[in-house]
Amino acid sequence: MTSASTNDIEFRSVTKNYGAVTAVTDINLTVPKGAFLALLGPSGCGKTTCLRMIGGFEQPSEGTVLIDGREMNGIPAYRRPVNMVFQHYALFPHFNVEQNVAYGLKQMRPKLTSAEINHRVAEALEMVRLDGFAKRRIHEMSGGQQQRVALARALVNRPSVLLLDEPLAALDKKLRSAMQIELQTLQRELGITFVLVTHDQEEALSMADIVCVMSAGRIRQLGSPQEVYDRPADLFVADFVGKTNRIDAKLEADGSTLRLKDGSAISAGVASLAPGDAIVAIRPEAIRLTRAAATDLASFEGTVTHRIFLGSSAEYAVSVPGLGDFLVTADRRGIQDSELVEPGEAVFLGFDPRAAHIFSA
Incomplete structure (x- = not known):
C-alpha cells in the first residue's frame, strides 16, 4: 500500500x-x-x-x-x-x-x-x-x-x-x-x-x-x-444532536397523512415510510410561538409553564393538551422585553410540517 x-x-x-x-x-x-x-x-x-x-x-x-x-x-x-x-x-x-x-x-x-x-x-x-x-x-x-x-x-x-x-x-x-x-x-x-x-x-x-x-x-x-x-x-x-420535540403519530395508508395522538392530522411528504406508528421530531427553533393562531401553519393551543431567558432568545416550555410538553426557542431580535410571554399565558404553537422529521416508531 x-x-x-x-x-x-x-x-x-x-x-x-x-x-x-x-x-x-x-x-x-x-x-x-x-x-x-x-x-x-x-x-x-x-x-x-x-x-x-x-x-x-x-x-x-x-x-x-x-x-x-x-x-x-x-x-x-x-x-x-x-x-x-x-x-x-x-x-x-x-x-x-x-x-x-x-x-x-x-x-x-x-x-x-x-x-x-x-x-x-x-x-x-x-x-x-x-x-x-x-x-x-x-x-x-x-x-x-x-x-x-x-x-x-x-x-x-x-x-x-x-x-x-x-x-x-x-x-x-x-x-x-x-x-x-x-x-x-x-x-x-x-x-x-x-x-x-x-x-x-x-x-x-x-x-x-x-x-x-x-x-x-x-x-x-x-x-x-x-x-x-x-x-x-x-x-x-435527532435526539442526541441538538434539542428535539417528539410527537407520537400514526402514518395513515395514504402515506402522506399523519394522525397525531390528540386526533388531529397534519400532512407531510413521508412516502418513503411504511404506514403505521411514527414519531414526528421537530426542532425548538422551527416552532413559532404566538398569542394568536397562525393560519398558514399546523397550529396547537397550549399554556406556557416555564420560561428561560437567554438574552438574544428565550426558551419556553409549553404544555399542549393531548400532545404533551414542547420546548420552543423564540428569537428576541426586534421585540421588546415587555413582549416576552409569561408563564401561565395561553399561546399557539405553529410549525411547517416540512420542517419536521418523521421516523418509524
Missing part, C-alpha cells in the same frame, strides 16, 4: 473487543487529508476506542486501520505519524513550558541538534501564541494557556494527524468558546487532519467540518454539521 491516498485515516471493517465486550463493531470510515473530524456520542459509544486505535494505544480485533494509505495494525504509537492532546493535558509539572514542548523532540532518533530543537520549540510556541512564555512554569499558567502548551507539544513533532481527546472539558464556558475558535483557526493554518472526541454536541457542530455520530459501537451518521443537524438519519441522531 502506497502513501498516495487522498485520505489521512481509514477504518476498514474495524471491530474492537475487550474480552466478551465489543466496544466498536464493523466500523468503516474515511477521513480526507486536512479534515477536522469530530467523533460525537454518549459515554460508552466507542468514540474514544476509535481515537486510541488511530493513535496506536489500542489495536483492532478485526479489520484494518490505515493512516496516509499505510496499514497501521501492529505499529506502536511512537512509530505513527500522529500525536495526541489528552483531556487533562498530561504536562510535566517540574518542567517549564519550553522543556515540556521540547520533550518529544529530545526522544527522536537520530538525535536533533540543540539549535534545531530550540528553533522548532520557538516555532511551535508561536503557532499557539505563547511566544514569550518559554521559561514560565506550568503552575503559573492558566487553564487555557496550559491547553496551548499541550497543543504546542503535540504539534512540535509535525504529525500528519492530531488527536484531541476532549481537550476543552476542563475549561469554563467562556474560555472553551474562545479555544474552539483558536483550534479551528490553528487547524486551517496548519492544514493537518484533526480528530476530536467529544460528547458535547455544540462543540462538535461548531468546530468540525465532518461529524461522526456514534452509538453502541456503531456509526449512526457521518456528514457535515449542517447535514447531521438538519437531516438526521434516525431518531437517535
